[in-house]
Amino acid sequence: MKAALMEVALGAVTAAVAALVLVPTFVVLKLLLDAGLEVMFPSVVGFGLLLAYILRRATVGR
């Protein structure tokens, strides 16, 4: 019973963390879309490529 309650509590915390990550991400996307595709496209693609580069550096040798 205690373990089940703990799982439910952890699940709620995780869902809240997911919302904290996803909601701001999509607020930024909406702002970029409102600024126009000429702003949104290079921003999203550039940031994605930068993130991939950082992950490559961080995970090299694993």
Add this chain to the structure above:
Amino acid sequence: MDGEVLFVASIVAVALVFDFFNGFHDAANSVATVVSTRVLSPLQAVVWAAFFNFVAAFGLGIHVANTIGKGIVETSVVDERVVLSALIGAIVWDVITWRYGLPTSSSHALIGGLVGAAIARAGTGVIIGAGLEKVSAFIVISPMVGFIAAVFLALAVLQLYQRAAPSAVQGVFRRLQLLSAAAYSLGHGTNDAQKTMGIIAVLLFTTGHLGGEFHVPLWVILSAHAAIALGTLFGGWRIVRTMGLRITKLEPQDGFAAEAASAAAILFATQVGIPVSTTHTISGGIIGVGSTKRLSAVRWGVAANIVIAWILTIPVSGLIAAGVYLIAREL
């Protein structure tokens, strides 16, 4: 029933068959993770995904249907032959790429088909540049957003559970995957079914069956969602047989991060009225989760095939549809 009505009804049926196969083809994306992690039995997973594909008919709007119906080509040039040619162009391209294992998007094929058939009828002047530009940009943006959101989500989860016992992590994410799979199926149902709705609505509008104003009738909304849900149900069964023989090794927390990030990306695109490839978006999410462990763990061959599919789908399905229209015009 006169011949013209019968012809329109037949094209509506072809559009719904296209929608059914969209669900059939994409069922793997909706059920693979929850089945492979044994959160749900295959039967439960398929019913779960199909249910949320259908439920997506209620409350998520019809912005994508409006974009497809009146935001890509001028409605004045769309007639029965244009719509039929667009559907045939998309179906032929889907079959060719299925045969060669290219992960193409049925949505992009449909848009390419519509553009190709419209150009064949009335030239390039009928294309609504802003609409096509937005759809084309999101071919790249949507999977990239799936990738970025999945990376952030996977890192947040990793941080949150770094000291937790593996058994506790498994328990939590087995349950959370139910939610993420449902959210993904909602996104898949609403974005993909709306493309078929848009095609049917523009056909009904231009043939005078909708009255003076473009709108999407309720029966079109419900039948498009029913078709995609049935496709998922039957397509899921096919996947289930494969899964029974070869279960993919997948951690529940990875499936959760990839599905939740992709669902959010698809629902975002749906709310701003942009048709996106649900398959490419979840591929971006899966690549994102894989990248947080080791970039070389990502199967870059799959990513390269997706890029090839991006480049080819709209022009080739457009060329096929244009060819079909030119033949149909002479009949």
